[in-house]
Amino acid sequence: MKPQSFGRIPDGRAARLFTLKLPSGLQADITDYGGTVVRLLVPDRTGKLGDVVLGFNDAETYAAKSPYFGCVIGRFGNRIAGGRFSLDGHVYSLATNNAPDGQPCHLHGGPEGFHRKLWSVELDRHEGNPALRLTYQSRDGEEGYPGNLTVTVVYSLTTDQALRIDYEATGDRPTPVNLTNHSYFNLQGEGHGTILDHELILRAAHFTPVNSGLIPTGETAPVKDTPFDFQSPRKIGAFIDAVHPQLINGAGYDHNFVLDAGNAVQPALAAIVDDPHSGRRMEILTTEPGVQFYSGNFLDGTLTGKTGRPYPKRSGFCLETQHFPDSPNQPAFPNTILRPGQIFRSTTIHRFSVK
DSSP states (O other), rough: OOOOOEOOOSSSOOEEEEEETTTTTTEEEEBBBBBBBEEEEEEEETSSSEEEOOOEEEEEEHHHOSSSSTOOOOOSSEEEEEEEETTTTTTEEEOBBBGGGGGOOTTOOOSSSGGGGGGGEEEEEEEEEEEEEEEEETTTTTOOOSOEEEEEEEEEEEETTTEEEEEEEESSOOEEEEOOOOOOTTTOOOTTSSSSOOEEEOOOSSSEEEESSSSOSOOOOOOSSSOOOOOOEETTTSTTSSHHHHHHHTTOOEEEETTTTOOOSSOOOEEEEEEETTOOEEEEEEEEEEEEEETTTTOOOOBOOTTTTTOOTTTBBBBEEETTTTGGGGSSOOEEEOOOOOOEEEEEEEEEEEO
């Protein structure tokens, strides 16, 4: 648990790296810069440990080059159309730091979102297991959001071979909140080819279609008999290049899936991913109503990871548990407005085994 130096962030402050480890070998290395999961060591079917998340070796590279590898996303994960929303009769303007198909939007909390903040860290335990408690105070007006927001994220390892993430937030003014983790996974091991052979199950009978700017249209559509049907095991690459309007809009999968369990009181099974090469299996359980499945479409081989290997197109996938994109502008979507006196709570569990 003794922290290590992890370089310096752009304002000159030092970043640190913390390690959580179980006797089984399961290990998570987490930096206070962005609350980022830097390494996640998981055994394969032979017992050999491998790092299953994409990332870099120092804070400087994360600051300069990271496409959100492993970080905490906030205040609002995913996109807000036009960088604008109306709340209680007032229109708020946010940074527009993304423009798919020339349509500007606010993405992942803005250019200086939670992924670029230095979090306060306390060593902790959660239900008897090693844990890190990260805290960040987001000030009123930061990135255009109203109100002061106090955010806590607890990373812990559990004896059923899982990385558990618990989120909590409170604020002094009504504000949108949609927190998630943006790890890119490759269960074969980071830097070991693409994820197209990974088999995926999503407990989702519907998804939210998007326009060419990757903003939800407001409808929910059934996945049955479409390339979006992962209700039974299907290779990620099976239909990823099919001629389908939604796959064209996303350049592959970059869509929110509506989880069958909805807003669960206790973490419910959302996804299962199997890598046939290593035998590693990852199950994701969450209290969130949705999960954004992103198939690494914009990786292009120009980024080199922790072990000196390049990250080509589709060499990692994301399953970002969340409320739905653009919810502040979509009244039919689950509510994302946190009001004073309320507590935002969310839990996501990544549980590992072999097959």
